[in-house]
Amino acid sequence: MSDSEKYSRLSRLVGEPGITGAVSVDRVVSAVASYGMWALTLGIIAFLWLPLSQIVVLSFTENSVLFPFEGVTLGNYVSLFTNEGLLAAARQSAFVATVSAGVATLIGVPLGFAIARHSFRGRSVLRGLVILPLLMPGIIMGISLLILFRVVGLPAGFLGTVLAHSVYGLPFIVLPVVARLAVFDRNLEEGARDLGANGRGVLKDVTLPIISPAIAAGFVFAWLRSFEDFIRVFFVGGTMDALTKEMYGMVVYSQGTEAMDPMATIIVLVVSAALAVAINLRDILEYV
């Protein structure tokens, strides 16, 4: 029995009303605190969901305010699916996100291995440097890359955006890989080698399968970050289509806003479904 178990057994015994004969004040306090915590949590969940659920409701109503209520319609969805510009922008953003997350993965996985497995000069500096794209406000990355691209003569557009988003996504790949490799049981690799596997075989059949969930989660994060980015693509994207730029324009200039609610609804539903699957499949918190 571990010490903590002993302590908890002991405390249960001592705290048992039957033994001490009175309900301790601390128990009442703890019950109140526990209910309070639940109440607060449910309140916060309501707060988190209020705007999202409102969007889902509004996507089916005639006018974009709920009061006065003017009836239910699918017209908003029709205007979404006939809004070619918005759909094209969504496709372009998905494409940019896929390429950027792919590049980040190709660069980030080996970098994660180098940081986790090798000792070299400047390693600790590099470990720090990796989180910088995550911490840096988007507007700084946008402005600084705009200036860099201007100086080297790279026109704003697809290439610039992919470069920006691939470095933005790098921490989402490197950090989970490093974290995963830190708890990795290297005896597994040792064993595989003893059983006659060569370096390539060990990597392919032992190491990669174990860290691949971390890589996959990292890819999804990097993809989402690219897909939802506005300010970087605003500065380095030039005239290239992007979903967020399109949505921003719709809101700021109040044009075609009836397509906003259905678009947002679809995004919320897709995210909910994907997340429900992910949470049920495995402990996703390991990769956040």
Place this chain on the structure above:
Amino acid sequence: MSAIHKLGDAFERRGKRAKLALMAGPGVGWLLTLILVPMAFLVTVSFAEINSSYDVVWSFSVSNYRELFVGESGLLQTPFIDSFLLSLRIAAATTFLTVVLAYPVAYLLTRLSGRRFKLVLFAVLVPFFTIFIVRIYSWLSLFGSQGLLNSALLATPLVSEPLGIFEYGIVAVIISLTHAFFPYMLLTLYSSLEGIDYGVIEASRDLGASRLEIAKDVVIPLSAQGLITGCVFVFVPALGTFITPQFLARGKFTMIAEVLTARINELYAINYGAAGSLFLIIPTVIAFAIVMRTTSLEAMG
């Protein structure tokens, strides 16, 4: 050792170094050319000027900084400084709110398991994975005098005219930022609370500590690292936020990112923008130093 052995060793070392260079090279190159070099450029350009054909003139000048600090009505009386101070206050309020709201939820999460844990986690994470602009947009129709909050209240006999607190403005911006950044705080707090041995809490309870004392003397100090990291990851992005005030301040005030964007977009004053950016780079660097001191990279996965 024979010459051949030495040669073999040298080759092996070389091979190792070449392998390392191959693995880390692209990543290092990416970080250098797309993060560090641009930042260095930014600092340099902030001391340069722009000529009439919008090219950077490489001559030393502090006029960009003078423009930031010295206004027509005196020192520090510029729209930029006003926006910067306001942005600092908004980011601080947002950080404070996320801490207050996230702590109990994070603690509750560590005490849950199975179905309940999954449900709470799901409920909290869906908004987090919904793209940022949608999260901010979703507050747009809730706030405002025509907004859902006010019109719902007007439909009741309680109020007769739209409430000012639900108008667009600073409250709307802070609430939607808190909504947007809450999960960052929750997840960092959760992962640090998760690491606390519950036995320590039980032991201190057995030794007679009250709930408040346990929170103050045990839980908060043990989760301080996560708290600091969470604060940094909420404060810095909140400081540099652009879309949120654009949507929800409705021109009542401007935050620092809007001032910079407007100058760059409308006047192509990238030198002025660069000088102003330093006010976001400096907090970033400070935040970076804090995170480096308090957090190990392995814990950040």
